[in-house]
Every structure is written in structure tokens, then in C-alpha cells.
Amino acid sequence: MSCSRSTTWTSIVYVMALFLTWSSPALAHVEQGQAAGFVSGLQHPWSGLDHVLAMIAVGLWGAQLGTPAVWLLPVTFPMVMAFGGTLGLVGVKLPGVEIGIALSAILLGAMVLAEARPKLVLAAILVGFFAIFHGHAHGTELPPGQSGLLYSMGFVIATGILHGLGITLGLVHRWPAGKLALRGAGAFIALMGVTFLWRALA
Amino acid sequence: MKVWHTRHAGLEGVLVGIASLCCPSSAAAHLVTTGMGPVYDGICHLLLTPEDLVAVLALGLYAGLRGAITGRRTMFLLPVAWFIGGIAGSAVKVVPSFPIPALSFLVLGGLVAADLYMPTAAVTVLAIAIGLVHGFSNGVALKEGAGTLGLMGIMIMLFILVTLASAVVVSLNKPWARIAVRVAGSWTFASGLLMLGWFIRIAK
Numbered sequence: 001m002s003c004s005r006s007t008t009w010t011s012i013v014y015v016m017a018l019f020l021t022w023s024s025p026a027l028a029h030v031e032q033g034q035a036a037g038f039v040s041g042l043q044h045p046w047s048g049l050d051h052v053l054a055m056i057a058v059g060l061w062g063a064q065l066g067t068p069a070v071w072l073l074p075v076t077f078p079m080v081m082a083f084g085g086t087l088g089l090v091g092v093k094l095p096g097v098e099i100g101i102a103l104s105a106i107l108l109g110a111m112v113l114a115e116a117r118p119k120l121v122l123a124a125i126l127v128g129f130f131a132i133f134h135g136h137a138h139g140t141e142l143p144p145g146q147s148g149l150l151y152s153m154g155f156v157i158a159t160g161i162l163h164g165l166g167i168t169l170g171l172v173h174r175w176p177a178g179k180l181a182l183r184g185a186g187a188f189i190a191l192m193g194v195t196f197l198w199r200a201l202a
Numbered sequence: 203m204k205v206w207h208t209r210h211a212g213l214e215g216v217l218v219g220i221a222s223l224c225c226p227s228s229a230a231a232h233l234v235t236t237g238m239g240p241v242y243d244g245i246c247h248l249l250l251t252p253e254d255l256v257a258v259l260a261l262g263l264y265a266g267l268r269g270a271i272t273g274r275r276t277m278f279l280l281p282v283a284w285f286i287g288g289i290a291g292s293a294v295k296v297v298p299s300f301p302i303p304a305l306s307f308l309v310l311g312g313l314v315a316a317d318l319y320m321p322t323a324a325v326t327v328l329a330i331a332i333g334l335v336h337g338f339s340n341g342v343a344l345k346e347g348a349g350t351l352g353l354m355g356i357m358i359m360l361f362i363l364v365t366l367a368s369a370v371v372v373s374l375n376k377p378w379a380r381i382a383v384r385v386a387g388s389w390t391f392a393s394g395l396l397m398l399g400w401f402i403r404i405a406k
Contacts, residue, residue: 071378071381071384074385075315078389079388079391081392082391082395085395085399086395086396086398088399089400089403090406091403091406139396139399148404149252149303149397151400152400153252153389156392156396157389159392
């Protein structure tokens with residue numbers, strides 16, 4: 001058995017060595033942002049704790065609310081966020097973006113803390129409203145020279161992953177201790193939101 | 203010993219697959235030259251052009267959401283329309299400056315996300331329109347490269363992709379699985395919206 005295991009690893013090492021010898025074309029010029037665009041799009045939503053916490057809060061709240069909110073909120077958020085991103089891209093000014101982002105963390109955190117159960121439409125409107133601020137901030141911060149399509153796809157996928165992370169964490173809601181932990185997470189997000197607001201107003 | 207071999211054959215395959223991901227390669231979106239002829243160039247062109255690939259997959263998903271009959275029609279009509287559009291595109295000298303992929307993403311992503319009902323005839327018209335428009339762009343791009351044979355390669359790949367995407371969706375029984383498809387649609391819509399903003403920003 002150990003012989004087979006060592007054979008497996010030897011073959012993997014050989015394959016990796018083979019791939020390393022595989023020649024790839026030398027590129028004298030900077031790529032036109034294809035792969036770089038996707039990767040930077042993927043990284044962008046993770047670059048700010050305010051965005052990360054708000055998006056995770058959406059997932060947590062969705063998990064607390066159950067179906068259909070668990071999928072409706074994460075579907076609403078990227079679509080409206082993209083609208084906000086488009087506004088930012090085309091240069092439409094939106095006042096108080098940072099304040100809006102900070103308020104999103106406070107309110108969404110508070111919703112998770114309180115296990116609030118408003119009507120589905122109201123929850124979607126609340127999430128959608130704040131998504132505009134997040135999207136706008138991302139839209140105005142887009143680095144130049146990137147592939148628009150791949151950047152956009154990476155950006156949206158990363159946002160979806162953050163929501164998915166929130167929903168996955170929110171699965172602990174089925175246990176009493178998990179419910180408590182979720183409410184604690186909501187309190188933490190809301191508190192962090194207060195610090196973001198402090199910074200935005202300072 | 204034999205059992206260990208059998209159990210770990212899959213693991214070995216996965217590890218070799220991961221090792222293969224270490225292989226460095228460069229990304230290229232247009233006029234891919236595989237060295238294996240124009241048909242393969244066309245196949246690779248579609249697979250490496252996210253503007254077309256995502257739109258095709260989104261159409262396949264939507265056709266699947268609308269049922270087997272719609273899926274079957276789409277998988278035959280889309281490649282034909284794409285080919286006709288490609289021939290037309292290769293015959294003209296105009297390069298379209300319209301944000302076609304962004305609009306396709308918006309329409310198809312929106313339809314998938316909303317799981318909006320459309321009669322089979324309307325989906326058929328949509329598939330033909332998408333095929334003609336995207337095919338036209340491909341025709342312009344492939345005119346000096348893979349040409350008509352490249353378009354044939356694209357047709358083959360289109361048929362395979364739409365068949366797979368729509369068949370997967372038709373076979374989904376669990377509600378959450380259909381919701382996952384709709385989430386993918388919302389991501390496509392969002393990407394389209396951002397692309398449109400990007401296009402407007404560049405046009406400015």
C-alpha cells in the first residue's frame with residue numbers, strides 16, 4: 001500500500017515537472033487586462049471590510065428569514081449593486097456613499113441581531129437600497145486598463161461568494177446556540193458599521 | 203491492494219488535474235490559433251470568448267427552464283442562425299460598435315433570473331436573434347482567420363453547449379437547483395449592466 005502511495009506521488013511530481021517544462025509564449029507587451037481584469041474584479045469586493053461585512057450580513061439575514069428570502073436577497077443585491085456600479089462608471093454623482101455603506105452595515109447587522117422579519121418586499125427594498133451605495137463605490141473605484149467584461153464577472157462572482165458565505169454561516173440558525181451566535185454576529189457587524197460611520201463622518 | 207488502487211485512482215486523477223492547473227498559459231480572446239486547423243480555431247474561439255460563451259450558456263439555461271421542447275428547438279436553431287450571421291459578418295467591412303454582449307447579458311440574464319415565462323415561439327425568435335447578432339460579430343472577427351470553417355467549429359460547439367446547458371436544467375427536479383440557475387442568471391444580468399456602464403464610460 002505504501003508502495004502504491006509513493007508511486008502516486010512520484011507520478012504527480014513527474015507530471016508537475018512535465019508541466020513546468022511546457023513552454024508558453026513570451027509576451028513582450030502588457031496583456032489587455034484579460035486575466036488581470038477577472039482577478040482584480042474577484043479581489044475588489046474583498047478589499048474593504050465594510051463591503052465584506054455588509055454582504056455577509058445579507059447572507060446571514062437571508063438564512064434567518066428562510067425561503068424565499070434566502071435566495072431572493074442575494075439575487076436582488078448583485079443586480080441592484082450592478083445598477084449602482086453603472087451609475088458610478090458613467091460618472092453619476094451619488095452623495096454620501098461612504099455614509100450609506102456604513103449605514104448598510106449598521107442596519108443589516110441590526111436586522112440580523114433582532115432577527116427582524118419584515119415583509120419580503122421591504123427586506124428586498126432595504127437590501128437593494130444599500131446595494132446601490134456599494135455598487136457605486138465599486139464603480140467609481142474601477143482601475144483603468146482592465147477588461148470590462150472579465151472585471152465585471154469577477155466582481156459579481158465575488159459578491160455572490162460573499163453572500164454564499166453568509167448563507168452558509170447562517171445555516172447554524174437551526175440550532176438554539178447557532179441562533180444566538182448569529183445574533184452575536186449581527187451585533188458585531190452593526191458595531192463595525194458604527195466605526196465605519198465614525199470614519200465616514202470624521 | 204486492488205481495492206486501494208481502485209479507490210485512489212480517482213484521487214490520483216484529481217491530483218493530476220490540480221497539477222495540470224499549475225501549467226502556465228496565456229489568455230487570448232480573439233482569433234485563437236490552435237495549430238489544428240480552422241474548425242478547432244472556431245471551437246476555441248467560442249470557448250475562450252466570454253462575451254459569446256456566457257450568452258450561449260445563459261440562453262441554454264433559459265431554454266432549459268422553459269422545457270425540453272424549447273431546449274430542443276434552441277439547440278438546433280441557434281447554431282444555424284449563428285452561422286448565417288457569421289457569413290453575413292464575414293461579407294461586410296463594418297465592425298459593430300454596439301455593446302452587443304452587454305445587451306445579450308442583460309436580456310438573457312434577466313430572463314433566467316426572473317424565470318419569466320415566454321412561449322416557445324418567442325424563445326425561438328430570441329435564440330435566432332441572439333445567433334444572428336453574435337454570429338455577425340464572430341464573422342467580422344474570423345473573416346481574416348478561421349473563416350467559414352471556423353464558423354462550422356463554432357456551430358458544433360454551440361450545439362454541444364446549448365444541449366448540455368438546457369438538458370441539465372430540464373433534468374433539475376429540486377427547487378433549490380432551479381434557484382441556483384436563477385442566481386446564475388442574476389449574476390449574468392449584473393455583469394451585463396456593469397459592462398454597459400463600462401461601454402458608456404469608454405464612449406464618453
